Amino acid sequence: MTWDRFKSLYYSNSKLGLALDVSRMPFPDDFLPGMESRLQQAFADMARLEAGAIANPDEHRMVGHYWLRAPEKAPTPELAGAITSTLEAIKVFAGKIHRGELAAPGGGKFKEVLVIGIGGSALGPQFVSHALGRLKGSRDRMGVSFFDNTDPDGMDYVLKTLGSRLKQTLAVVISKSGGTAETRNGMLEAQAAFRAAGLDYPRHFVAITGEGSKLDQVAVQEGWLARFPMWDWVGGRTSELCAVGLLPAALQGIKIDQMLAGAAAMDEVTRKPSLRENPAALLALMWYWATDGRGAKDMVVLPYKDRLLLFSRYLQQLVMESLGKELDLAGRVVNQGLAVYGNKGSTDQHAYVQQLREGVNNFFVTFIEVLKDRESAASLAVDPGVTSGDYLQGFLLGTRDALTEKSRHSITLTLSEVSPRSIGLLIALYERAVGLYASLIGINAYHQPGVEAGKKAAGGVIALKRRIDQALQEAPDKAFTAESLAARLGAPAQTELIFKVLEHLAANPGSRVAKAPRKPWFESTYQWRG
Numbered sequence: 001m002t003w004d005r006f007k008s009l010y011y012s013n014s015k016l017g018l019a020l021d022v023s024r025m026p027f028p029d030d031f032l033p034g035m036e037s038r039l040q041q042a043f044a045d046m047a048r049l050e051a052g053a054i055a056n057p058d059e060h061r062m063v064g065h066y067w068l069r070a071p072e073k074a075p076t077p078e079l080a081g082a083i084t085s086t087l088e089a090i091k092v093f094a095g096k097i098h099r100g101e102l103a104a105p106g107g108g109k110f111k112e113v114l115v116i117g118i119g120g121s122a123l124g125p126q127f128v129s130h131a132l133g134r135l136k137g138s139r140d141r142m143g144v145s146f147f148d149n150t151d152p153d154g155m156d157y158v159l160k161t162l163g164s165r166l167k168q169t170l171a172v173v174i175s176k177s178g179g180t181a182e183t184r185n186g187m188l189e190a191q192a193a194f195r196a197a198g199l200d201y202p203r204h205f206v207a208i209t210g211e212g213s214k215l216d217q218v219a220v221q222e223g224w225l226a227r228f229p230m231w232d233w234v235g236g237r238t239s240e241l242c243a244v245g246l247l248p249a250a251l252q253g254i255k256i257d258q259m260l261a262g263a264a265a266m267d268e269v270t271r272k273p274s275l276r277e278n279p280a281a282l283l284a285l286m287w288y289w290a291t292d293g294r295g296a297k298d299m300v301v302l303p304y305k306d307r308l309l310l311f312s313r314y315l316q317q318l319v320m321e322s323l324g325k326e327l328d329l330a331g332r333v334v335n336q337g338l339a340v341y342g343n344k345g346s347t348d349q350h351a352y353v354q355q356l357r358e359g360v361n362n363f364f365v366t367f368i369e370v371l372k373d374r375e376s377a378a379s380l381a382v383d384p385g386v387t388s389g390d391y392l393q394g395f396l397l398g399t400r401d402a403l404t405e406k407s408r409h410s411i412t413l414t415l416s417e418v419s420p421r422s423i424g425l426l427i428a429l430y431e432r433a434v435g436l437y438a439s440l441i442g443i444n445a446y447h448q449p450g451v452e453a454g455k456k457a458a459g460g461v462i463a464l465k466r467r468i469d470q471a472l473q474e475a476p477d478k479a480f481t482a483e484s485l486a487a488r489l490g491a492p493a494q495t496e497l498i499f500k501v502l503e504h505l506a507a508n509p510g511s512r513v514a515k516a517p518r519k520p521w522f523e524s525t526y527q528w529r530g
C-alpha cells in the first residue's frame with residue numbers, strides 16, 4: 001500500500017463528517033474503468049426505484065424508503081403527505097408522553113418502552129437505541145427494552161427486569177401484516193403480564209402496522225392508546241427511518257430530525273452518478289471485486305466503537321436478506337449472497353483476529369473508525385501523552401496493518417463522531433450500497449422468498465405438533481416411541497420431526513407429556529398424562 005495509491009482512492013467529505021479508504025483492496029488499475037458502464041446502469045436503476053417503479057414484483061410494490069427523509073421526492077402528493085403527517089404525529093405523541101399528558105392508567109408518567117417486534121422491526125430500533133442512548137447534551141426520557149423473539153425465557157427475563165415498572169411501561173407492537181407469529185406471541189405474552197399485574201393493557205399499548213391489518217383491527221377493537229402506519233412500500237430491513245424506528249427513538253429522547261437530516265444528506269451525495277463522488281458506489285464496487293461478484297468471500301464488520309456494537313447485526317439483515325437470493329432477475333439459479341459477521345474493536349483482538357490473520361482467507365474486513373473519543377473535553381492520560389482512545393486507534397490501525405501483511409484485504413470507513421446525524425448517514429450509506437450492488441449482480445434486493453418459505457415450514461411444524469397432541473390424548477393409556485407414533489399418524493417420513501417435537505413437549509410440564517427414557521435412546525416412550 002503506497003501513499004500515492006491512498007491519495008488517489010481516499011474519499012473524504014467534511015460536510016458529511018465521513019471518509020472512506022478503499023486503497024487496501026488491491027484491485028487492478030483497469031477494474032474501476034471496466035465497471036463504469038455497469039455502474040451507470042445501477043445508478044439508472046436506483047433513479048427508477050426512487051421515482052416509484054415497481055421494485056418488488058412478487059408483491060407488486062414500490063420501494064420507497066428514500067422518501068422517508070425526502071417526502072418531496074415521493075411520486076404522489078398523497079404519499080408525501082402521509083410521510084410528513086406521520087412524522088408530525090410521532091413527535092406530538094412522544095411529546096404528550098414525555099409531558100405526562102398521556103399518562104399510565106395508574107397515574108404518573110410512562111417511563112419505559114417495551115418494543116415488540118422481529119427482524120427489521122427490532123434490529124434497527126435496537127441498534128439506534130444502543131448507539132444513541134445517554135449521549136451528552138441529551139437525555140434518555142424513557143428506558144427501552146425489547147421482545148425480539150418468541151423465546152418464553154427471553155420474554156420472562158425482560159419482564160423480570162422491568163419488574164414493578166411494568167405499570168409505567170408503554171408497549172409498542174410492530175408488525176406490518178399483524179400476522180407475524182413471533183410478534184403476535186410477544187404481544188400475547190405481554191398482555192398476559194399486564195393482566196397478571198392488574199393493569200388495563202389497552203391503555204398501555206401502541207400499534208405500528210399496516211392499515212386494516214389483523215393488528216390494526218385488534219388495536220381499534222380494544223381501544224389501544226395509539227396507532228401508527230407501516231406502508232407496504234417500506235421493507236422491514238429498511239424501516240428504521242419510518243415509525244418503526246422513529247417512534248421508539250423519539251420516546252427514548254433521541255433527536256429523530258437529526259437522524260433524518262443525516263440520511264437525507266447521504267442520499268444527496270449517493271445519488272451522484274460519479275464513482276469518485278459517491279461513497280456508496282465505492283462500497284458496492286469493492287464488494288463486487290472482493291467477492292468476484294458472487295459472494296465468494298464474507299464481509300467482517302469491525303467497528304472500533306462500543307456504541308456501534310450492534311451495527312454488524314443490523315447489517316446482517318440489511319445485506320443478507322437483500323442479497324441472499326437463489327435466482328437472478330432473469331430467473332437463472334445464481335445462489336447469490338454476501339455473508340456478514342462482526343464483533344467490535346478492540347474486543348476482536350482477543351476473539352477472532354487470530355484466525356483472520358493466519359487462518360482461511362475467505363473474507364474481507366470493513367473497519368469502522370470514529371474520530372471523536374468521548375463527549376468530555378479531554379481524556380485521561382493512561383500513559384504519558386497517551387489516552388485510552390489513542391490505544392483504540394492504535395489497535396485499529398495495527399490490526400489493519402497486520403492483516404494487510406498477510407494479504408487480508410480491508411476497507412476503512414471513518415466517522416467524525418457518533419450522533420443522531422451520523423447514524424442517519426450510516427444507515428443511508430449502506431441502504432444505497434446494497435441497492436447498487438444488487439443491480440451490479442442482477443438480483444432483486446427487495447423481496448425475501450426464503451423468509452416466506454421458512455415461515456411456511458414453521459407453520460407445518462406447528463400443524464404436526466397439534467396432530468401429535470391429539471394422537472397422544474386419544475390414547476392416554478399408551479406409551480409411544482417416536483417411530484410408533486409416526487406410524488399411527490401415517491407419517492413415517494416425519495419421524496425425526498416427531499421425535500424433536502416429543503422431546504420438546506416432554507421437557508415442558510405444561511404440555512402434559514411424560515417421557516420414559518430407554519436404551520437405546522430411540523426406544524424411549526412418550527405418553528399423555530392428562
